[in-house]
Amino acid sequence: MTDTRPLRADAARNRKLLLAAAADEFAEHGLDASVADIARRAGVGKGTVFRHFATKDELIAAILIDRMEALSELGERLYESGDAEAALREFLTAAAMQRQERDLSFLAAASASMPEVNRARERMFAAIDRLVDRGRERGAVRDDVTGADVFLLMCAPNYVAGYVPNASPDLWRRYLALILDGLRPEGARPLPEQAPELD
Amino acid sequence: MTDTRPLRADAARNRKLLLAAAADEFAEHGLDASVADIARRAGVGKGTVFRHFATKDELIAAILIDRMEALSELGERLYESGDAEAALREFLTAAAMQRQERDLSFLAAASASMPEVNRARERMFAAIDRLVDRGRERGAVRDDVTGADVFLLMCAPNYVAGYVPNASPDLWRRYLALILDGLRPEGARPLPEQAPELD
DNA sequence: CATTAACCGGACCGTGCGGTCAACTTGCTA
DNA sequence: TAGCAAGTTGACCGCACGGTCCGGTTAATG
Numbered sequence A, B: 001m002t003d004t005r006p007l008r009a010d011a012a013r014n015r016k017l018l019l020a021a022a023a024d025e026f027a028e029h030g031l032d033a034s035v036a037d038i039a040r041r042a043g044v045g046k047g048t049v050f051r052h053f054a055t056k057d058e059l060i061a062a063i064l065i066d067r068m069e070a071l072s073e074l075g076e077r078l079y080e081s082g083d084a085e086a087a088l089r090e091f092l093t094a095a096a097m098q099r100q101e102r103d104l105s106f107l108a109a110a111s112a113s114m115p116e117v118n119r120a121r122e123r124m125f126a127a128i129d130r131l132v133d134r135g136r137e138r139g140a141v142r143d144d145v146t147g148a149d150v151f152l153l154m155c156a157p158n159y160v161a162g163y164v165p166n167a168s169p170d171l172w173r174r175y176l177a178l179i180l181d182g183l184r185p186e187g188a189r190p191l192p193e194q195a196p197e198l199d
Numbered sequence C: 001c002a003t004t005a006a007c008c009g010g011a012c013c014g015t016g017c018g019g020t021c022a023a024c025t026t027g028c029t030a
Numbered sequence D: 001t002a003g004c005a006a007g008t009t010g011a012c013c014g015c016a017c018g019g020t021c022c023g024g025t026t027a028a029t030g
Helices: A009-032 A035-042 A046-052 A056-080 A084-098 A106-110 A115-137 A147-153 A156-161 A171-183 B009-032 B035-042 B046-052 B056-080 B084-098 B106-110 B115-137 B147-153 B156-161 B171-183
Strands: none
Touching (some): A009 A035, A009 A056, A009 A106, A056 A084, A056 A106, A147 A171, A147 B156, A156 A171, A171 B171, B009 B035, B009 B056, B009 B106, B035 B046, B035 B056, B056 B084, B056 B115, B115 B147, B147 B171
16 A cells, blocks of 8 residues: 555466456456456466455455546546547547446445545546536537536446347447437436536 | 235235335345345244245345336326327336336346246336337437337436435436437437347 | 134254465565 | 565355244134
8 A cells, every 4th residue: 555565476467367357257247246256267366366455345446446547547638639529428438348348337336435446436527527517618518417417327328238138249339329419408408406416 | 826815914914015125125235135134124024025935036026027017007008198208208207216216127137037027027118119119200209219228228317316325316307307308309310239129 | 712724933054255364385686 | 596575375264145944823714
């Protein structure tokens, strides 16, 4: 945590293997994926998992932080680009692709209230907020939609597509497009309920 | 199942108590809600649960069937009404309210491939399909949206709102309205990916 | 009111989980 | 290349879960 001595070569490799195996396993079996299965998939012993991540929740948190940091960087980069509408679309597309065509948002519940996760989430939220604000100013996003709305809707395409048994792996694109159409000003009717405050 | 001798009075009462308690418990704790907790909440012993439902999955299936049948009836009744757009909106509103402001769709996974559940699901799907077809004919629904799309999007408002910690219990209405805006023809851009075939 | 089949309850069982630990192996460094 | 801290491993632990079972209880029937 504080002392950042570099990991030994095999340890660093195993850590990456574990994160990848865990993401796959969670995508296939949900939160119930067992640590033993994750270890087997990564080709290591179960003890190794707990050497790297003190608890299962910490492993989940590590996956979440990785992904949210990557999305934050992308969001910040897209803010530099010119096209407000394309930026938002690309951001949401990247968010959906990152989840291996499977909604992984359920992981968030397991590691809520871990400070590092919260920090990563706040950074990502800020990036989204800026993209949405700019989109609203340029007329690409309807007036009554906020960053919090988009933040919440981010996982919906994967969630929806996840209920189709043998779906095309790109089915989520259909529902992302549908939601994006709902976010645009054309044909918008005033939304009920106030937009939620996040934090 | 085949012999439908009426339940004894106490048994019938306990069955209802159990279904209600189970729905509440699942809403609060997800699929991991324990049978013991459900029994406690209903004020009965654990053995009673298994007398009524041979397995936890069967209990889940009973909840699902109850709700899907109710929605099917509503959908069929709304088809008789005149206003195609209002019918669809009311149907989706009722679907969301039934879930006690919480996405319960994860229950579907647990009891997929149970014939009775499938029959109830097919009936509900047919009801939705007719509502959507009519809506499309009358210009209330965009051309490229199918009943399967609406069926899949049905749970999304509760899902989305469920991630807000201390949300207004009606927050789902906001996201339902947003999705409904996306379903209308105004401002629609062609959707990518084919609509999925369900069964 | 007596009889009885249906119902109830909670102690009990096997299983699989997250997490621990002590013996063993291995990458680093001097 | 020797020494050792860091890393690895799988047997093991406690626990909570889904599900069973049987002695006690209760609602229906004549």
